[in-house]
Amino acid sequence: MMNLDPSPGSGFLGELKVLLQLLCKDDRHPMDVLDNLFRMGFSAESLVGPVHQVWTEGPARFQAFLKLAEGALEPGPMLEALRRTGYSELGARAALLARRPEWAPFLRVPGVSMGAAGLEVTLSGANYRIPPGFLGGAIFILEGGPRSAGVTAEQGLVLRNVARPRLLGPIETQWLTLAGFTPVPASISGISVFLKRSTLQRLPAGMEVSRVSRCPRLKSLPRGWTGGIVPISDCPRLERIPKPSGQPFGLHLTRLKRLASLGANSRFCLLTLVSCALTRLPPGLQVQSDLVIQDCPRLRALGPGTVVGKNLVLNGVPKLRSLPPDLVVGGQILWDRFS
DSSP states (O other), X not given: OOOOOOSGGGTHHHHHHHHXXXXXXXXXXXXXXXXXXXXXXXXXXXXXXXXXXXXXXXXXXXHHHHHHHHHOSOHHHHHHHHHHTTBOHHHHHHHHHHHOGGGHHHHOOTTEEEETTEEEEEEOOSSEEOOSSEEOSSEEEEEESEEOSOEEEEEEEEEEEESOGGGGOSEEEEEEEEEETOOOOSOOTTOEEEEEEEOOSOOOTTOBEEEEEOOTTOOBOOTTOBOSEEEEEOOTTOOEEOOOSSOOSEEEEEXXXXXXXXXXXXXXXXXXXXXXOOSBOOTTOEESSOEEEESOTTOOBOOTTOEESXXXXXXXXXXXXXXXXXXXXXXOEEEETTO
16 A cells, blocks of 8 residues: 655645546556545544645545545546445446536436536436445435435435335435425434425424425424524415524525414524514514514514614514514614605
8 A cells, every 4th residue: 555645745735636647557556546545534633734624624535535536537446436435336426427527428327417506416216226325426316216225415315205215214414305295204313404395284393404495385393493594485384483492593584474473582693584474573582693674564563572682674564663662782773664
């Protein structure tokens, strides 16, 4: 096995491309070179300075691969290295295609397209098996009747019209999108969930919510829900948003025509309401930064005990006549009374 010195003085990143350019030469044992580099990607102790930062940001395995892919002259050794680190054949080809699209004729990834968030791979059918191993480099969209012993997607996973997600086994991914009539999988602990055009009516308590969009039957967020920046829009039957567990960074509510209540004593870093049907805000609402309310013509009152850390912005609230006497605003009150 080659001994590569990763110290800053060796110009390691510059030497990396030189080494990769030698991968096609028989006397250089390309798989040995790649194996060594991948192992270094996992070993934070052996890397220092800026090199340490480059190799350990995010999942070390995938970041190491991205650096390698920039300088590789042919896909074969890269595919083999990815297989050795646990990628499935499909996952390895998709991961490499995301970085080197000019290799598409060789890689031949099925169902591939370019979506708004990057490369997408769609797998569909009545009954098909997901191969074991990592799925990386793309967003994988599963439709119909997929089966597996477990799915690990390093970026994102979409389940669209998957009637029995339990047949996928355990799911590991950064975020999970549920679309169509897909029910909530049994084991989604620690996974941020995005609902897009989902027909779900209810969600399990404590679920981590990432985004909710165009869900025609959803009536409420779950009890004890969690999230970071959570936009919720165009859900015509959504009526209740209970108090979250913890303090989400931001809640952005848009075009919720039946929204009737937010949980009492809810806490947010930032709260925005645009074109919502609320008639009053809950008591004890705390917003660490800005509270912005726009085009909410039914709003009549802010709740008692409302605290806003920075600015309170009010536009398009013609039925709001006064503010509660105990309102606390740390910044400015920007109220356009004529809008």
